[in-house]
Amino acid sequence: MNHEAPMWEDAFGIPWLDFNLSNLLMMFVASLIVFILGVAATRNMQRAPKGFQNFMEWLIDFIKGIIGSNMDWRTGRLFLPLGLTLFAYIFVSNMLGVVTNGVVGHDLWWKSPTADPGITLTLAVMVVVLTHYYGVKLRGGKEYRKGFVRPLPFLLPFKILEEFSNTLTLGLRLYGNIYAGEILITLLVGIASSSVLGFLGATIPMVAWMGFSTFIGFIQAFIFVMLTMVYMSHKVSEDH
């Protein structure tokens, strides 16, 4: 029952370069699923939308709503593909771990890629770096620097600290939620597979928890995109 990660340490003989092969696999699977869904939904597009196209358009409107609640649409339009991709990727990643966890030997191969802090923090860092990039690009370096001493100059250290805490909380919130969900699912599976009584006892909590995890997966993807847009609007909007 002791699940290890299938690590490939010191890859290519480089001492600091480690790969978690399970993460690589799951990142690839999640990306592939999102890509296939996205392409499948947009083949055969019609002006009067049908079926899957309807769902995708609902998704676009949903992300539009998130962006629209944070900044005006003229600048927000720029971030629609980012928001959509983030949401789809994170949601699919979360779901991958809810549906099933796959263990080969003692190595855990199939899980949510978002149940790894490194990956969620990578996404978070990417988002925060993007906010700074767009902050400079859309408002100019001077306005961007001024943003750190607004409304009062002595807030500068807090503002700088905020950038790091934002990154950390954004990444770790997602990781924590999904990881906790996976642990509980693993425990329930462990109980269910230990004995007949355990199976009977664990079935109902298992179903309930999987439902809840699905909900959590959706909510966390939503929160991630929402906070991305909040941070983005702090940097690119004029009224902050």
Place this chain on the structure above:
Amino acid sequence: MQGITSNLSLGASGFALGDMMVQLAFFIILLVLLKKFAWGPLMTMMKDREDYIANEIETAEKSREEAAMQQREAAEELKKTRADAQSIIEDARKIASQQERDIVESARNEAERIKVSARQEIEQERDKAVQVLKDQVASMSVMIASKVIEKELSEKDQQELINQYINEAGEER
């Protein structure tokens, strides 16, 4: 408790720098691909539909206005036509009554004329009859007188005598 604690190490690997780089690369590739193949076409389509709907609404609005205008025109036309018909009927009625009066007038004149000529004819006939009667009576009375009186009397004297009688008789009447 042993099982739970061992499970808590579930796939935990610490930070693997390779993962992070791969994740970043994957995400950027996914973003670019999706933008090109999914979001782009989808958003183009949605924009297209928006334009289409706006266009349709505009067209509908225009045709509705047009229809209303045409209806107004038709109503006006109808009203005009009705007035025209009314005036035509009115004219016809006027003309008819005029004609009626003319016809009656001319009939009356004609009748009057016929009456006058009839009267003249009657007069003539009567004069003629009187003349004939006079002649006959004259000759008859001559004959009678010559037979009865046997008195030689010239026809001229006789005629004079008869005329006198007849005139007397006419006055007596």
